[in-house]
Amino acid sequence: MNYYCARCGREWDYPVSNCIFCDGKVEKIDTSEHVIDDMVQVSIPTEDHPIVPYYVMLLRGPDGSYKFKKTFQNHEIGDKIHLESEKYDKCTIGIIGTGITGRGIAEVALRTGNSIILKSRSRGALENTLDKLSRNLYKSLNIEESQLLLEKMTTTTDYISLAKADFIIESVVEDLKVKRNIFRILDSVCDPDVVLATNTSSLSISKISDGLRYPERVVGLHFFNPITRMQLIEIIKGDKTSDDTLSKCADIAKKLGKVSILAKDTPGFVVNRLLFTLINEACWMLEKGTSSVEEIDKAMKLGANHPMGPFELADLIGLDLCKEIIENLNCDSENIMSHSTNILNELVRKGYLGKKSGRGFYDYNEQLNYC
Structure with a gap:
């Protein structure tokens, strides 16, 4: 004993x-x-x-x-x-980014008994994240239990602190230049055996790892929102990702209580390649007057047994993120998708980003159809 x-x-x-x-x-x-x-x-x-x-x-x-x-x-x-x-089969996970996805990964990691090092650009963002995490934990745990989990979290605004992590997950804006710069820094401060994973939803893993000293430890680890509920993780293999890195990713997925699938480094991977083709085509149907927002959503829910329609789903994801992913897929050399529609571009320009802003294809303040 x-x-x-x-x-x-x-x-x-x-x-x-x-x-x-x-x-x-x-x-x-x-x-x-x-x-x-x-x-x-x-x-x-x-x-x-x-x-x-x-x-x-x-x-x-x-x-x-x-x-x-x-x-x-x-x-x-x-x-x-x-x-x-x-x-004792736990590890320390470094998480870069305190948005909805980064915060979701942090909550799941804590609830499954792991320690985390949470990195953001500002102390204010970290304090805001700590407050939201605390409130989420208090919903299902008592104060003492929540505090024990929160004590497994350390926060930082610098990259050096992430050198203590066993596994790192980056979850910042979908911008190749930004991600490449982050991974360049991580490549220099972390031991060669530390896996560097990106939560990108559409960018090339091989392009992110290009020019690094240890590209074999760079991999895609794509979560789905809401992360505390959605069980899938896509593991994306870049051109130089090693089998050992893939094995560690499958192991970390199990530690987080998730189910993983392996996908090649192709535009949109598996889920988003299918999902955003659907969302973009729905936008084109709307722009051409084929049907209305509500009718298209109703058609997919009742005709294809989808739990929500493409416009409801786009509003949930965030129209700014939808636009970024569609444009990334459109710009790829495989040319698998049409460019984003004027309707989507105009909503994003006006700041109507979906549920998070209170208005998108639907008006969530009055629960009225916007388009």
Whole structure:
């Protein structure tokens, strides 16, 4: 039996009630080998467990006793595990960006027991993110539990602090020049074995990693909003991305309780190539007068069984981001998509960016159709 501080991670092989370093609560850890006699997958989110799927294992100990254990890792019945390894199988994740996506990745990382280093350009942005993260955690956890998670987060405005991370995820504006500059800095401050992942939704991984000393550790790790609910992560392999990097990405996806797929470094990858082709075509149909916003949305919901129509989805994503992705796909050498429509461009120019601004294709202040 070992003893482990849930706050700072220190351990002892003799009984301790409170950590002498941080006064945190010390827990017993059973280090003996257990056999998985049964396991069920839970796929319905609750307030206590908003991230799904997770698994409940029935474990048989060496003395014949049984215990239940929750985990985000999928195992086979009959597998032998050490509970200590389950406890410590966490890492420190560096996250660059404090927008909706960066904040979502941070929340998921904390809820799954990982430590994070959150980097933004300003202290004000970091304080705002901390406030929003705290409020989200308080919805399903008590104050003490929330504070224990938040204590696993450190914040910074410089890149040097990210050198302590085991894995880094960049989530900033969809601008190739900006991302290339960030990765140039990371390439110089991080150890060669640290994976540098970008959450780009449409830019080329190979172009981002071009000219770096260690391009083999650069990879795409594309999350989907809302990140606390959406289970998919696209892992994007660049021209020089190594198999070891891809393996680490699959492992980090499991640690975050997500399901991953592997895609080549092609325009839009898998989801966005299909999704924004649909959104852009809907915009062209609207501009040509084929049908109205509401009718097109209704057609896709009732005729194709989509949970929401293309205009509702565009408003949820953000019309500025939609415009950026469509233009990125249009500018690519494969020429897979038409340019963005005048209607979309005009909405973005006026600041009507969708739900986040209160108005887009729909007016969310009055719940009226805008176009």
